[in-house]
Amino acid sequence: MEFIHHPFIQPMLLPLAGGLLCFLIPRAWSRVCGWLAVLISAATCYLVWPLFLAAPQILDLAPAISLKIDKLSGFILLLTAIFAFLISLYSVGYIRQPEQQKPYFTYFLWTLAAAVGVLLANELILLLCFWGFLGLTLYLLIALNGPQASSAAKKTFIIIGASDSIFILGIAFFGLLTGSTRMDGPAVPLNHPHTYIALAAFIVAAFAKAGVMPFHSWVPDCGEKALLPVSAFLPASLDKFLGIYLLLRTAKDLFVLTTAVNLVLLLAGASTVLLAVMLALVQHDLKRLLSYHAVSQVGYMVLGIGTGLPIGMAGSLFHMLNNAVYKSALFLCAGAVESQTQTADMDKLGGLAKAMPLTFITCLVASLSIAGIPPLNGFVSKWMVYQGLIESGSTFYGSWIIWLAVAILGSALTLASFVKVLHAVFLTKAADTVRSKTIREVGWRQTLPMLVLSLACLLFGMFAYRLPLAGFIYPALRQEVVYPGIWWAGPAAFLMGLGIMMGFIFSLLAGKGKTRIAPTYIGGETLAGEVQVTGVDFYHTYQSLSLLKRFYRLAESKWFDVYDAASKIIFYFVELLRSLHTGRLPLYLIWVLCGLVLLLFLLLH
Amino acid sequence: MDYTTLLLQFVFFPGFLFTAVVGLVTSWIDRKVTARVQMRVGPPFLQPFYDIIKLMFKETIIPSGSPRLLFLSAPLLGLSGATLASFILWRILLNPGQSFMGDLIVLLYLLTLPAVAAILGSFASQNPLASLGGSREMKLIIAYELPFVLALLVPIIKAQSMRLGEILAFGSLLPSASGVLALIVSILCMQAKLTLVPFDLPEAETELTGGAFIEYSGPPLGLFKLTKAMMLFILPMFLVCVFWGGIHFAGGWNSMLLGFLKYIALIVIIVLIRNTAPRVRIDQAVTFFWGPVTGMSVIAILLAFWGW
Numbered sequence: 047m048e049f050i051h052h053p054f055i056q057p058m059l060l061p062l063a064g065g066l067l068c069f070l071i072p073r074a075w076s077r078v079c080g081w082l083a084v085l086i087s088a089a090t091c092y093l094v095w096p097l098f099l100a101a102p103q104i105l106d107l108a109p110a111i112s113l114k115i116d117k118l119s120g121f122i123l124l125l126t127a128i129f130a131f132l133i134s135l136y137s138v139g140y141i142r143q144p145e146q147q148k149p150y151f152t153y154f155l156w157t158l159a160a161a162v163g164v165l166l167a168n169e170l171i172l173l174l175c176f177w178g179f180l181g182l183t184l185y186l187l188i189a190l191n192g193p194q195a196s197s198a199a200k201k202t203f204i205i206i207g208a209s210d211s212i213f214i215l216g217i218a219f220f221g222l223l224t225g226s227t228r229m230d231g232p233a234v235p236l237n238h239p240h241t242y243i244a245l246a247a248f249i250v251a252a253f254a255k256a257g258v259m260p261f262h263s264w265v266p267d268c269g270e271k272a273l274l275p276v277s278a279f280l281p282a283s284l285d286k287f288l289g290i291y292l293l294l295r296t297a298k299d300l301f302v303l304t305t306a307v308n309l310v311l312l313l314a315g316a317s318t319v320l321l322a323v324m325l326a327l328v329q330h331d332l333k334r335l336l337s338y339h340a341v342s343q344v345g346y347m348v349l350g351i352g353t354g355l356p357i358g359m360a361g362s363l364f365h366m367l368n369n370a371v372y373k374s375a376l377f378l379c380a381g382a383v384e385s386q387t388q389t390a391d392m393d394k395l396g397g398l399a400k401a402m403p404l405t406f407i408t409c410l411v412a413s414l415s416i417a418g419i420p421p422l423n424g425f426v427s428k429w430m431v432y433q434g435l436i437e438s439g440s441t442f443y444g445s446w447i448i449w450l451a452v453a454i455l456g457s458a459l460t461l462a463s464f465v466k467v468l469h470a471v472f473l474t475k476a477a478d479t480v481r482s483k484t485i486r487e488v489g490w491r492q493t494l495p496m497l498v499l500s501l502a503c504l505l506f507g508m509f510a511y512r513l514p515l516a517g518f519i520y521p522a523l524r525q526e527v528v529y530p531g532i533w534w535a536g537p538a539a540f541l542m543g544l545g546i547m548m549g550f551i552f553s554l555l556a557g558k559g560k561t562r563i564a565p566t567y568i569g570g571e572t573l574a575g576e577v578q579v580t581g582v583d584f585y586h587t588y589q590s591l592s593l594l595k596r597f598y599r600l601a602e603s604k605w606f607d608v609y610d611a612a613s614k615i616i617f618y619f620v621e622l623l624r625s626l627h628t629g630r631l632p633l634y635l636i637w638v639l640c641g642l643v644l645l646l647f648l649l650l651h
Numbered sequence: 652m653d654y655t656t657l658l659l660q661f662v663f664f665p666g667f668l669f670t671a672v673v674g675l676v677t678s679w680i681d682r683k684v685t686a687r688v689q690m691r692v693g694p695p696f697l698q699p700f701y702d703i704i705k706l707m708f709k710e711t712i713i714p715s716g717s718p719r720l721l722f723l724s725a726p727l728l729g730l731s732g733a734t735l736a737s738f739i740l741w742r743i744l745l746n747p748g749q750s751f752m753g754d755l756i757v758l759l760y761l762l763t764l765p766a767v768a769a770i771l772g773s774f775a776s777q778n779p780l781a782s783l784g785g786s787r788e789m790k791l792i793i794a795y796e797l798p799f800v801l802a803l804l805v806p807i808i809k810a811q812s813m814r815l816g817e818i819l820a821f822g823s824l825l826p827s828a829s830g831v832l833a834l835i836v837s838i839l840c841m842q843a844k845l846t847l848v849p850f851d852l853p854e855a856e857t858e859l860t861g862g863a864f865i866e867y868s869g870p871p872l873g874l875f876k877l878t879k880a881m882m883l884f885i886l887p888m889f890l891v892c893v894f895w896g897g898i899h900f901a902g903g904w905n906s907m908l909l910g911f912l913k914y915i916a917l918i919v920i921i922v923l924i925r926n927t928a929p930r931v932r933i934d935q936a937v938t939f940f941w942g943p944v945t946g947m948s949v950i951a952i953l954l955a956f957w958g959w
Contacts (some may be wrong), residue, residue: 048705084954123833151729256716259739297700381735397716399718400716400718400719403718406718410721414767417767419760419764419767420732420757420760420761420764425760429756429757429760430666433756433813434754436807436813439811444737444956445809447801447804447952447956450800450804451797451800451801451804454759454796454800455793455796455797455800458763458792458793458797459793461763461767461789461792462790462793463787463794465767465770465771465774465785465786465789466773467787468771469782469785471772472718473717473718473774473775473777474774474777474782475716475777476813498919530812530814531754531755531756531757531813531814532750532751532752532754532757532814533752533753533754533757534751534752534753537654537751537752538658538735538757540654541657541658541661541731541738542731542732542735544658544661545661545667545727545729545730545731545734545735546724546727546731548662549726549727549730549731549874550723550724550727550820551873553707553711553723553727553870553873553874556707556708559711560709560710560711560869561710561711561713562710562712562713563712563713563715564712564713564714564715565714565715565774566714566715566777566778567778567865568778568779568780568865569780569860570673579782579783580781581774581782581786584786584789584790585790587790587933587934587937588790588793588937590934591934591937591938591941
């Protein structure tokens, strides 16, 4: 039993045991669970830290149980633990109902344990076990939010479960080809049809987890219906980490990709960026909108990996980190707004900037960051992905122009979408539903993680090279990253910040602080409260353009939803089979007879 | 480079002060020519300076219920973005051999900052007309961003680099058909980026009474106006650098004069368009940019790809 003390095993066992403890705690004490989860995720951070620093090593416990740590998994391990800590802290303030607390924190800690397992596994079958367990805890976590979330939970479970089955198939082929399912073997060249099947299966599993189109449709449903910290933890951060981790392992260590495969990745990435952001643009529900962005942002990561170049991969990893930072921050803001106003419908929100200043500032910083405004972190990683695309040059038959144009347009559309969020939720005049209540800022357990994340947006942008890139990303890639472009993040941020400060001081001095507060001017008239521009319909102009009209109509009929399409096909066949079951005995006897004849024929043939 | 020199250059030359002065002079040219076209006398040379200075000492009126910090800092965000863009551009123009601070994509992003600032400021105004103005500005960005990016890819394809120094070293693209097309596309996009007629939808004085800036007054309004004047200098200069070979300071007075004439030519085009076209509707602007203009930029890219 001495392996329990091994540094590889402890970060897995601790959350597992903690979850079990939460599970066993009597109902009356369920308030303790939250703080227990905070404590355990903090302890997991502490346990993971030496693993992050450690040199790459492999631990073989038994023939089929092999664990491994290297810089890539160490980096993602650390991120997972830190995000678990921040979000468990937020959850303590958010999850107040005793009947939800106990199961929520139990599944939360088990999710953490399984994620650590996935990242440490050096054996594909072991990885698959943890991977499958994650699908289960995800289902349970979503289903916690009562009957309204059950269809979203079912959909998630089916999409993730189906991709897991495909993953098993891929692992079987991989084992068949290489004779082992270990992940530290030499990379497999794509010289046999079976290798392509294995590779495709791995990619499908990674795509479904990370929410790349066309396997994305569980993310918006989950975001809309699940408890908020669940969407902030799983689809927004953890599932991105794991999906991109698997994709990067597949692309770098398990297989030697060919140009055609890279092209497929680029195509998937670009279409995810564009289609998801177009869908996000017209959403009315804040959480659903954020979820579509969670899908769209993965597109950039897949684009980066698709280039196959160090700069693209570094950009992709950095974007994964940045996306987790600002997207969790945005989800946490949405949660704060929802917990104070009891709605996430942007038609009913408005004017919260004064009532919830900290939430507003977090949301502003995170929105600018996701839109790629320099000098924030989102800009740096997008810029790195763009360089990867430009650098790939003639490798992909000049197709980089399309991918780059799509990526930059996607970035402008992201800006548009978040400008709308800022307007509708925080800046426009307060809607009646909001004005009738006194709304206050959320408590420190919720604001602290939000502020930490928005500060990270700023710091990771300003000190991009020194802090995240040199600390985490270059070591994780083990490759030298050459920049074809130039961006002096630090000096530029310094100049812009100082420019804003100086301008502020100057305009204060010049105007001698003469300010007056006056009502708004609307052609000299006073408008009644109900005359209001919410901003939710800002982009109707686009919806009515003839080309886009068709796109939105297709989206409305769930044309882009693989779940819906698959269920239609399956129900078609089910109907066929059902038509055979008429309940009439003679018909069944005929079928039995036919079967017997067929068997006889086969056996005697 | 140490931070003191950097800061001094950023504030004085070739950063803020230089850009502001030249920008204001350019805006005087614009106003004067416009006045002459309309058979008016036009303002005296120093009028733009008077306007800005006077606004700086006026009272600031803040709309009730607006988030004050965002309302007041939005113009500064735009101003510092524009200044940084101009600083990078001019540092590279003055020392083409040195790599400095940012590349073409960085400039592309920095040049959208003034528009983003106008949107945030207008939304912070709590005024429905400002909201409409801000949303139009956003829709305009989406409309012109695609053709503008595609046009900027032409120099990247030609020079096989995204660094401004190397694009400048590659020289003018205008002898080639793709370069001419890309320049035309980006001139049209520039008009929209400057929100000048026919794309002055965000302000639309006759319908939205100033739109995005309706609630602004005093120093913040002055800063917005100053940013617009600076953009009138930066954007044409940016196009001259990227498509038209830039200005060569090493080559003596003749080449400097030539570079200056290129810039003036672009200004003349801007002023001519602005005085001869009526304002379009937002859906017309979007279909215009996503239709013919994007089509033109795609043709430019294909031509560049085949080496034309």
